[in-house]
Amino acid sequence: MTHSTVNDLSNFPKTIAFIGAGNMASAIFGGLLSNGLAPEQIIATTKSHESCERTRENFGIRATTSNHNACEAADIVVLCVKPQTLPEVAKDIAPHLSPDALVISVAAGIDIDSMTRWMGESTPIVRCMPNTPSQIQQGACGLFANDQCSQQHKDDAESILSSVGIAVWLDNEDDIHAVTAVSASGPAYIFLVLEAMIEAGVKQGLSQELSKSLAIQTVLGASALAISSEYDPAELRKRVTSPGGTTEQAINVFESKNLRAIFSDAMDACANRSKELAKAASDH
Ligand SMILES: NC(=O)C1=CN([C@@H]2O[C@H](COP(=O)(O)OP(=O)(O)OC[C@H]3O[C@@H](n4cnc5c(N)ncnc54)[C@H](O)[C@@H]3O)[C@@H](O)[C@H]2O)C=CC1
């Protein structure tokens, strides 16, 4: 397993088309722009002229409703539509990909076998699983390349994804299901924890505003400490938890209500859904 982070894209010499300009696409191209990629090197496709206009206004990038034109102009095509829409979109764009174009897919569940069936056996494809903190260069992404990818294709995919966070190459494509459960869907779990902490703080008597800023800063601070510390999270937790003190009481409640089992069940359900999406795609 290797992972890397690269920051400066001001000399990245390729044009990138994003097919679909929703939450995940805009998180990635927002991050790329912040890292110096020129707006004219990004083309996003949307379904309506209104959303094209909005995308141009919000990001300054090129936008079109034509997936064909975007693919024809691009060295790299990033597929950012919903998994259920991907079969149709992939088959439709296949004849319009530039020779040697790299296709990167962010779609949950959809495996490389299905994508090569839709776009052709010789298509270089990197399947990846990013997350929305990419928007502020704090993403975490797993990557897997098919055998048609050259070293240059892999380097390009890594340049893009590592410019918006950490990018980790996976040895097995199937590990993407677990990556989805940990880091792609993970931000939603933390937002749920934040919602719960804020609500509980308000119940204790704090204003919504104060509870919110304390809770958010606490998650940020705990993450930053965990990432910079020589100690693992269990040890850091112990260092907050004084014997006979206050934290211990809270941790006892979490453990007795089986928080670990809840996370395990939730993440199993997430990974299982990713596998189901793969199965559904194999029918197309
Ligand atoms: N949102 C997230 O946190 C993550 C999402 N993903 C994957 O990213 C992909 C996109 O998800 P989101 O951005 O959340 O969804 P979204 O619904 O925000 O974006 C999808 C966009 O595709 C557009 N679209 C639909 N059909 C199209 C077509 N034929 N041509 C061009 N555009 C079309 C839609 O109008 C929409 O704007 C999914 O496959 C998902 O599995 C992966 C990791 C994390």
Ligand SMILES: O=C(O)[C@@H]1CCC=N1
């Ligand atoms: O919920 C989803 O299906 C997408 C994929 C991972 C995060 N969001």
